[in-house]
Amino acid sequence: MTDQPRHVPRFVPRSRTVTFGAFHEYHRKLWMRYAHVQVGSREAAERVVHKAFAQLRSTWDYALCQESVHSYAWTLLKEQVDTWLYERGLEPQLAEAAGFERAIRRLLIDELLDGFVVLAEEIGLYSAISELPERQQDVIVLRYVLACTDEKTADFLGIETSTVRSNIRHARAALASKLNIPLNGKR
Structure with a gap:
């Protein structure tokens, strides 16, 4: 605290x-x-x-x-x-959130090579997200789960928009590495 x-x-x-x-x-x-x-x-x-x-x-x-x-x-x-x-001895309920599946798709599907099946990796992905540095977790939740724009995410966290984008890039790379998924060259 x-x-x-x-x-x-x-x-x-x-x-x-x-x-x-x-x-x-x-x-x-x-x-x-x-x-x-x-x-x-x-x-x-x-x-x-x-x-x-x-x-x-x-x-x-x-x-x-x-x-x-x-x-x-x-x-x-x-x-x-x-x-x-x-x-209450509880863990965050993020994985059970109604928009989690859509968020996962937005976060990774456009960036990963064809053939990756997101649904089969959701539990591993949630675990991998929970292992990201705190700022990257915040950015991923705000951007992809709560569907905030980069600008709104930056505003709510009190950081620059470029920092949000950098955190997203680093988080995607870390998640792809943890899940052994090659990233597509797209941005």
Whole structure:
């Protein structure tokens, strides 16, 4: 868990001011979709997202002083999801998400040589995704499971669009390697 800040600076640079309400309104829908995919139910997702926003609200001035409010807030959300799952002895429910099969197809099918049967590899692919570095996992879930654009993914994570694309390239290469599947030359 992210520690509560011990000291909240009094000065918040004007260029970083954004209201908590505006942030909440902009992020809530995607946060709900992310939490739902991870915890498996809308009710649980509501509780998780509520706790994440409550924690963010209580540290809002501190968040505004971070290099990226979006990245800081995303970390709080993921920590709440992880805590909820851990307390119940559960794993993320991503593989059971309604859009997982479609996401897998979008993620790999256009990039792999003909003849690869995605359905036969879904469990191995989910396992391989779970072994990716954290940022690559985030990008893959946002981009392919939640169907965000590269730009929206970058915005929600507080990173550059080029970083999203780089993470996708690296994730695809890692997944293809782990699953022993040669990548097609297409981009």
